[in-house]
C-alpha cells in the first residue's frame with residue numbers, strides 16, 4: 001500500500017463506523033473516548049491510527065490526513081510496527097513496554113497493569129499535546145485492563161483534559177467493566193465480507209486458505225494459518241472420524257485458551273459433517289450436527305475453549 005494514502009481511507013467495509021468517525025471529525029466534535037468493538041482484524045486499529053493521523057497531521061484537509069507529512073508518516077509507521085513514533089500517539093497494550101519503563105519488576109503477562117496506566121496515561125494526560133492538535137491514547141485489547149488499571153483509567157475518562165482522546169479497541173468488549181463502557185461511545189465494527197478480505201491480502205498469503213472459516217476476522221484467519229493450530233484441527237478431525245476417543249481428547253487439550261481456533265474448529269467439523277452427509281448416508285450425522293451446535297453455543301456463552309471442545313468430543317464419541 002502506498003504510504004501517501006491516509007490510514008482512515010484504508011478502512012474497508014465498515015460504512016457505519018467510518019461515517020460516525022468522519023462526521024465527528026468534519027463537525028469537529030470528536031468524542032473524548034470511543035470504544036471500537038468487533039472481531040479482531042477488521043479495521044479497528046487502522047481506524048484508531050487513522051484518527052490519530054488526522055489529529056497530528058501538519059497539513060490536514062478537515063477530515064483527511066495528508067498521509068505525506070512527517071507526522072503522518074510517523075503515525076503510519078507506528079501503526080505498522082506497534083512502535084512509539086510520535087509523542088502524541090501513545091499505544092497501550094499488554095507487554096507494550098519494558099517492565100522498567102513502567103516501574104515494574106516483572107513483565108505483564110495476562111493483564112494491562114495499573115503501572116502502565118499510571119506511567120503512560122496518568123503522568124501524561126494532564127499535559128496538552130506536544131506537537132499535534134490532540135494527545136491520543138490507543139488502548140489495544142481494552143478487555144485486558146486489570147481492575148486496578150480500569151479504575152485508574154476511569155478517573156481520567158470522567159474528567160478528561162480537553163485535548164486528550166481515548167480510543168479503546170476490543171474484540172471482547174462484553175468483558176469490559178460497565179463503568180468503562182458507559183464512559184465511552186461504542187462504535188461497532190462488523191466482520192469483513194470474504195470478498196473484501198480477498199482483496200486485502202496478497203495471492204500467497206497463508207491466511208487465504210482459512211478465510212471461509214474465519215468469520216470475517218483476519219485475526220482468526222492468522223490463528224488458523226499457524227502451523228500448530230492447523231495440526232490441531234487436522235488431528236481432531238481425523239481422530240473423530242476414526243472414533244478414537246483418546247486421540248480426540250489429546251487434540252482438544254491443545255486448544256487451551258484458543259477461543260477463535262475452537263470456534264473455527266467447530267465450523268470446520270460442521271463443514272466436514274455436511275460433506276460426509278453428501279457422500280454417504282451416515283445415521284448419526286444429524287446428531288453430530290446437534291452436538292456441534294451445542295458446543296458453539298457453549299463457546300459463545302464463554303465456556304473455556306478447551307473444556308468446550310473436550311465436552312464435545314466426549315458427547316460425540318461416547319454413545
Ligand SMILES: [Zn+2]
Nearest residue numbers: 057066069072
Ligand atoms: Zn499529514
